[in-house]
Amino acid sequence: MLSESSAAVVTATLPAVQAHGTEITGRFYQRLFAAHPELLNIFNRGNQASGAQKAALAGAVVAYAAHLTGGATVPWGPILDRIAHKHASLGITPDQYTIVGRHLLAAVGEVLGEAVTPEVAAAWDEVYWLLACELIAREARLYAGAGLAEGEPVWREWRVTGQTEEAVDVVSFTLEPVDGGDVPGFTPGQYTSVAVDLDHGRGQQIRQYSLSGRPGADHWRITVKRVRGHAGVPDGVVSTFLHEHVSIGATLRLSPPFGEVSAVTGDGPLLLVSAGIGLTPAMAALEHLAVTAPERPVVLVHADRAGAAHAFRAELPRLHAALPNLRTTLWYERVEPGDEVDPVAVSPGRVDPKMIPLSPDSHVHLCGPLPFMNTVRGGLLRRGVPVERIAYEVFGPGMLRDDRG
Ligand SMILES: Cc1cc2nc3c(=O)[nH]c(=O)nc-3n(C[C@H](O)[C@H](O)[C@H](O)COP(=O)(O)OP(=O)(O)OC[C@H]3O[C@@H](n4cnc5c(N)ncnc54)[C@H](O)[C@@H]3O)c2cc1C
Ligand code: HEM
Structure with a gap:
């Protein structure tokens, strides 16, 4: 005091x-x-x-x-x-x-x-x-x-063992510890910090990436959206570096998993709402539940610019087969022929919070750009979802403003 x-x-x-x-x-x-x-x-x-x-x-x-x-x-x-x-x-x-x-x-x-x-x-x-x-x-x-002794550095070397183009400008890396030791478990929603040594002596930079794979697997997965410059704003430093300079065999320094936001809170109905690259924590949640609680009722609402920008689209049929009570609704700003992915329909435009399928006791996890999360959170609060049931992750500094807007 x-x-x-x-x-x-x-x-x-x-x-x-x-x-x-x-x-x-x-x-x-x-x-x-x-x-x-x-x-x-x-x-x-x-x-x-x-x-x-x-x-x-x-x-x-x-x-x-x-x-x-x-x-x-x-x-x-x-x-x-x-x-x-x-x-x-x-x-x-x-x-x-x-x-x-x-x-x-x-x-x-x-x-x-x-x-x-x-x-x-x-x-x-x-x-x-x-x-x-x-x-x-x-x-x-x-x-x-995290099992660190006092003063022990957080950094550990990991090797890239796989690389997958998930969508336009989105790549996943699978990673395994170089020392061959244990792969730490994590809660879906947690992230790792990635430290990279930039080229031309520009020093080190660190960014956070949500763990997008299944906790308990023998590797980690992160999924990185390339941030492109526009109108005088430069390209994103680390995402561009990862896209251009990192491939299978490379090593990266990663921190243990941290992050206070769980994407799988409770054991009742779960509502995951994401936009763009904000899908990564939801992917960890779905992969986790497919193994640990396949009967759990889950609604996934995902917004993207277009089918070509939507990472993990191809995973949806497998996840629906593994999670019989999963219901997915997709919203693309531009819907094109062939965008439907069985068994999921696609709506044109932006997510309308009034249309989100809701159970009275749903726990909600939101992840996406701030304006998107403000709109969805405001809409869900107005529909009576208690504020403490809505968790959210911001992919940058800061938190949401606490209004009901
Ligand atoms: C908890 C958490 C989880 C995350 N999970 C993921 C994930 O799963 N996948 C993912 O792709 N990303 C994720 N992110 C975001 C990620 O950490 C990075 O922020 C992202 O990759 C961009 O980093 P960058 O180095 O490429 O861009 P930066 O170089 O950091 O630039 C980012 C933005 O800063 C602004 N900027 C930079 N320089 C200037 C300038 N000179 N003038 C004005 N504006 C400027 C621009 O708007 C630019 O777009 C997460 C972030 C957090 C905090
Ligand atoms: C009382 C002291 C401090 C306060 C109040 C504070 C506050 C904050 C806040 C609010 C954030 C943004 C968190 C988020 O929303 O993501 C942050 C991030 C950060 N802080 Fe601190 N901090 C403190 C001390 C320190 C110290 C001692 C260091 C070490 C030199 C440090 C280094 C950082 C870094 C590197 C980030 C991430 C910044 C970025 O990558 O943009 N902070 N801190």
């Missing part, structure tokens, strides 16, 4: 910090990378360039300060879990919190100037360390749960 004196100072200075949040974290990253250029290999340079990560960090610190001073009612557990799982998948260590804290607080001082008296600095230092300690504790539990 924040001390009483610090709470009063934080409450008084929160509006100023909030107003300058993005500027503060922008300055923070400049300082951080100038002093510790090696951290450029851990942070996502795409998110840096687009500003997404700046907003995520600023948002988290300010929201936590508001939470500590009673100014917000956001449930913090899920937010901390999301950050801790992401951090664990990147191998973030407690000593890095000291570095980040030092530069973050110095950036507050630089941006707010004389307003940052020693009392103000001490109060914000307290906020930072309360948050940091919560995260460090959660991350320590995650590392231990």
Whole structure:
């Protein structure tokens, strides 16, 4: 808990910090990378360039300060879990919190100037360390749960043993540990971080990919959509690298499985709603249930631009044969002759949440672009699905806004 004196100072200075949040974290990253250029290999340079990560960090610190001073009612557990799982998948260590804290607080001082008296600095230092300690504790539990000894790196070498073109610009890689050891189990919905050494000495970059194969198999599978540049925005760095430079025989560094979102919660009816490459966690769920609970009632609603863009289309007949209570509805923005896949019909256009087949006690898992998930989640909430039954995964920094829109 924040001390009483610090709470009063934080409450008084929160509006100023909030107003300058993005500027503060922008300055923070400049300082951080100038002093510790090696951290450029851990942070996502795409998110840096687009500003997404700046907003995520600023948002988290300010929201936590508001939470500590009673100014917000956001449930913090899920937010901390999301950050801790992401951090664990990147191998973030407690000593890095000291570095980040030092530069973050110095950036507050630089941006707010004389307003940052020693009392103000001490109060914000307290906020930072309360948050940091919560995260460090959660991350320590995650590392231990993944079987890592204290300080043991998260990275392990995996060899690409298979490569499948799943759709236009979508490729799956199957991977096996180079050391021949165990393939860790995972919950459908979990992801691995993939670290690649870019060519031309551009250093390392790390991205997360959902495990799209069956938990318990003797290999892992990830499925990567190539992110193409448009209108002055460059091609995605890691997805392009994986598509262009990685093939059977190559090795990649992967983290253990992390991720707080399960795609198979409960044992009653399950509704999986996905769009585009957001299908990957649902695939792990379907492969898993086909073996562990084939009778479970499952509805899969998947949206895509067109049949040619829809990864795993060819798997649907096999999954329907293995899961007799699976019902699939597909929505393609462009339906072309031959797009029907027995026993599944395809509707034209975008998913209409009112048309989603729903059981009263369904657990829901959503994954796709944010606007898609906002629309579907809003529609399901309006149809009476309790908010706690809707889990979702965002393939980037951040979470959904918590409205019923
Ligand atoms: C939990 C989780 C699971 C995921 N699972 C999958 C999965 O199963 N399959 C999958 O394909 N992906 C998945 N992703 C997404 C994946 O991690 C990557 O984000 C994705 O592959 C893009 O990475 P990239 O390096 O190719 O693109 P980046 O280089 O990171 O670029 C991404 C975007 O950043 C923006 N950007 C980059 N540079 C600039 C710039 N200079 N100016 C403005 N904007 C810029 C652009 O919009 C660009 O499209 C997942 C993400 C998360 C968090
Ligand atoms: C109290 C301190 C910290 C807070 C509040 C914080 C907050 C966050 C948040 C909100 C995200 C985005 C999570 C998501 O939605 O995906 C994130 C991601 C990340 N954090 Fe932290 N973080 C902290 C400390 C650190 C430290 C010490 C490091 C290590 C240097 C670090 C490195 C990263 C990286 C590399 C990412 C992923 C960024 C990306 O790839 O875009 N963070 N953090």
